[in-house]
Amino acid sequence: MRAYQRFSTLSQLAASVGAFALAALLLESGGLYDWAQRLDLGLERTVAMPVATALHRALAPLHIEQGRRNTLVELARIGWSDDPAALAEANTHTQPKELTPPPVAPSTVTVPLKNTTTVTKPVTPTTATVTIQPVPLRPDAAPGLSTLPAIPSIATGKTRTIALAGDSMMAVGMSSTILRQASLYKNLSFVHAFKSGTGLARPEVFNWQLEYPAMLKEARPDFVLVAIGANDGQGFVEDGVTYPFGSDGWKRIYQRRVQAYLDMLEENGATVIWLGLPPMKSDVYDARIALINRIDYSVVSASPHAIWVGTAGLVGDGSGRFRDYGEIDGHTTRLRQSDGIHLSDDGATLITTKLLRWLAVQEVPKPVAAPVTTAQESTKP
Amino acid sequence: MLFPTVEYAVFFLAVLAISWALAPRRIAHKSFLLAASYLFYGFWNWRYVPLLFLISLFAGLIGQALQRTDDGVTRKRLLIAGVTVCLLVLAYYKYTSFLLLSALGLWGFVGHTPGWNISTPFLPLGISFFVFHAISLMGDIYRRKLREPLHLLDALLYVAFFPQLIAGPILRASNFVPQLLRQRSLQHIRVNRAFLLILAGLFKKVILSNTLSTRLVEPVFSAPANFHSVDVLLAIYGYAAQIYCDFSGYTDIAIGCAMLLGYRFPRNFNAPYTATDPQEFWQRWHISLSSWLRDYLYIPLGGSRRGVSRTYINLMITMLLGGLWHGASWTFVMWGGLQGLYLVIHRLWVAAPSPAVQRLRSSTAWPWVARLLMFHAVCLGWVFFRAPTFGLAATVLHQLGSHGAVTLAAWPVVLCLVLGLFGQYAPPVWRRSVEATMSRMPVAVNGVALALGVFAIELLGPTGVAPFIYFQF
Structure with a gap:
């Protein structure tokens, strides 16, 4: 093999890393947005969320994120992924859709009492609360x-x-x-x-x-x-x-x-x-x-x-x-x-x-x- | 902070930029790297940052005291005191539970064990590694392998330097501290090699290791009785590939990151499953640990200088303690014992005078037979390494002989297994060829190529990042 240049200068390092960062931001804007959303509440999320959101919105017209999601579903379709949700989507949809979570169904808080005859769960959009019951910790008292x-x-x-x-x-x-x-x-x-x-x-x-x-x-x-x-x-x-x-x-x-x-x-x-x-x-x-x-x-x-x-x-x-x-x-x-x-x-x-x-x-x-x-x-x- | 995460990427890019900006001012550069290392560690649990600081400070002070005196007795006492304190700290955090349960187990043979409500401390992340670094610092100064005057800042940074802090490679003070004393060269950064290492490390960890873990190894080792011969055999091979990809992936990323920062780490893996004998295996597997054990344990015990029997005993002691270093459990001791036994058997085999043995060893086929034998001997050890109890390890081995349906051999799993095991046979010229091609490309293109590679890995990897196996040690 011919001899090659093993070492780079600091300016070459800066150019390489800069190009990497730019390309990564472009490719991973959707992933970064997901990541920011997942962060626990706190300083990190407060800083990351607006940046990731702005980036995600700005790059949305490029449809990179859609391509990324399509790829994930295709990977599930060919059997690469074992992610159940992606797999289910691959099996049921020819055209993958956005994997956004549906709104959580508001359910009643006036739940039927134990051992009653109620069968159907009432689901009513209400914001009322029930009393939060203490869990008995003593082994003789706990429903263990x-x-x-x-x-x-x-x-x-x-x-x-x-x-x-x-x-x-x-x-x-x-x-x-x-x-x-x-x-x-x-x-x-x-x-x-x-x-x-x-x-x-x-x-x-x-x-x-x-x-x-x-x-x-x-x-x-x-x-x-x-x-x-x-x-x-x-x-x-x-x-x-x-x-x-x-x-x-x-x-x-x-x-x-x-x-x-x-x-x-x-x-x-x-x-x-x-x-x-x-x-x-x-x-x-x-x-x-x-x-x-x-x-x-x-x-x-x-x-x-x-x-x-x-x-x-x-x-x-x-x-x-x-x-x-x-x-x-x-x-x-x-x-x-x-x-x-x-x-x-x-x-x-x-x-x-x-x-x-x-x-x-x-x-x-x-x-x-x-x-x-x-x-x-x-x-x- | 895990390597394959956004947090680490942001952290590292910031540290890279600032550390090079500070490179002309050495104290500021090193102080910054030290602060970054504590931030890296504190991201996991800031409560243990003082422990890391105190251990490295203690080792640095002992190191300085060792350099100040030429009196042999004083030096020896200082070393013994330093090593003892470090080992006691390690024992307290890592082995309290093990020792307690073992003692109570023995007590149980005599009579009823007391029903104490005892509590054991949390295990600080990477404690086995930073304690070994602290010992290496004192040991290298004691042996006068590190002759440069030791500054406390260098001692602190040597122990806490973030790329190696959690899972190695275990650096030698005599190798790393001199690097801290030199001015950073702005002309000699192995960027392409570092990029390749980081990409290879991410590929091995995120795709190969995680896929094998979640889809093959974890199910079988959780409930081996539910699986049969082919699945169990694949899971054992799978764990061999997983632990290699996981750990060598981590060290590849660590070495690549250090390289970008202008520091050189030793190689930690060199195609270990191509080894034809146990000695060669340990020259290829976790090289920084095996050489540490050799230099700081085996040789001080007498090595092979005190006769054949004593050599065997020293090998067994070294490997048993090496096993215990990996984890506070009798299964790890068993794993270490097996490795020691392999080394002893190999020495007996090499020394065998029989002409038949000599003929066999010189045959063309022998290296491949030996490679196969060695690999399976290593796999047997991994069963005890992975199984939490002897009972479960026995079930895994027992199920090898059971017949039933094959349920886990999906094509992605088999592909990852093949890549994880046979990838080690890839000739080094391939890597050099890629590096040579990269050197001829515009530097920005290499950066984009790295980003594309990371993107592909993110797509192909299972969701969520499992912690590296060696973090628990």
Whole structure:
């Protein structure tokens, strides 16, 4: 090979990097806009959002962003991508459309009380609020695994389909433990419907209303096991209004999003088992998670098709507070990951072992997934 | 701050511009790089910036004290004190839980373990790397490999320099600190090589590693009992490719970024799966760590100078501790033990006097047979490295023998696997040829080409960026 110039001067470096930056801005204006939108509320977002928006608007006539989205859908069509939403779009549309999240369905906050006969979920656009109920943290008081209600058994030769839904609280520790234990229960089948780094606070970042149906594909779960909310301890913007975490507006909107998520999970007669978030190591973060738990509990406990499973009494200490270690079969073991947030496999085992045994109860014919009647409702949680 | 993110791109472009603007003023240049490094680290968790500062300050002060005295005993005491403090800090943050659980496990054999509500500290990101840098600083001065007077600013920057801070490569103080003492050359920047490294690193991490992780390795290692022989075998090969692409991708980007800033980092990977024996593998895999372990552990233990048996023991100790360095778990110790065993077996094999063995080793086919054997031996080690428990590792290995449907061999996965493994056989002349072509192009075109490459990688990569595997170490 001929000798070549290995080294460049500073001015050449400046020219190369400058050209890179310009070309990258041109090509990635859509990506930068998406990125800025995803940032947590704060200084970074305040600075980035106007710049990214202006850039995105200025370059929109070049249709680079449209080409980028078309390419993503084409990649899904040829099987490269495993992004369920892009895949669903590739399968259903010849002409890809903009992947903008639809408005979150406003749902009622006057939800029917548990164990009532109401079947259809009322969806009324209202901004009224319900009282956010405290989550009992004491294990003897919490609706944890010790108070699981009776559910219809699985008919012989049939399987029960369970969707595993949520964010990294499901993805880390929990889902792998469940799937490992699944080999013990041949009458249970599982659908993956979880994704790390998601949540309910920021539908513009990850829109569960779009993604969840795509994750299910053709599956019709009988039960949905959900653990979600670890990323939701942050403020958000809706309709141009900023809602700091914990403000009244934040609570109202977040509750609406939890309700919409729950409504979606319950579609087609699925019963939702909502795992409360465990206590967290950091006090500041734990306080945020406690508020999220309270809102979740308010929504879930009001639904006739959902069961709240408090986890603080299982993986927390006697007072429901965070603990790193616990005993399983007489051996001290780590219940939490080193981040102080997620469950370890052993920690998850404390929850999943009994849950799966309960879900796998067999022999009574499986009820038809039709509109729930009063008679059936009495056996529902 | 992760490399393949907008945050890092903005951060790096700003640091690049300002650092070169400050290049003529050395103190200002280095102070700025140090502040940028703390910002980079603080972006993850600012609470641990003081820990990073204190460890590097401590190593710098010990280094200065070592340079001030010629008394052998004092120097030795200073070194031992410095290394001990660094290792205690590492042990506290990284091994408290491991030691505690191991002790309680032993206690469990004797009687009922106490039900303490104990809490262990968060693991600071990259602590294994910056503690090793601190030790390297003191060790190189003790061995008089670093003779230039040490300034505290240089010591702080050497330990905290952001391109290598989180996951290496592990720099030698004797190699890097002299670079800090030289004036930056405005005429000798390897821009094209740096661009290629950054692009290659992004490709390996964002496309190959992430695709293999999400679509092959993660499902199988989460619940191996649900998969059968072909899927499990692919997942083991997949993890071999994933960890290589992930870690070498990180170091490629680190080396490229440092190069653009005018600094030279050592090579950290050199086509490791082409190795024909364990010794060669460790000369090609995570080179900066294996040479660190050799120089600061194996050789001080006596190396191969104290007889055959002692050599084997030293190899085992070095690799067992190397395994423990990677993670506070007995599975990592097992991984290290396997590597040590491979090295011992290889030495026995090389020393075997049998004519049949000699004939076999000199045959034409032997290098390829050896390569295949070596690769599979490495893969066996990766099973223990990846599996969180021995039970799960055993299940993975057991499932290799089970028959059932192949569910994960989608064409993108197989393509990424082939590229991740066989890409290492690409002749170096290809890279030089691309670099030569770039050198003949207008410089702005190279910049545009890099942007196009980054754009393509962003399109082809799975959504979301998983953290680099080596961040946990």
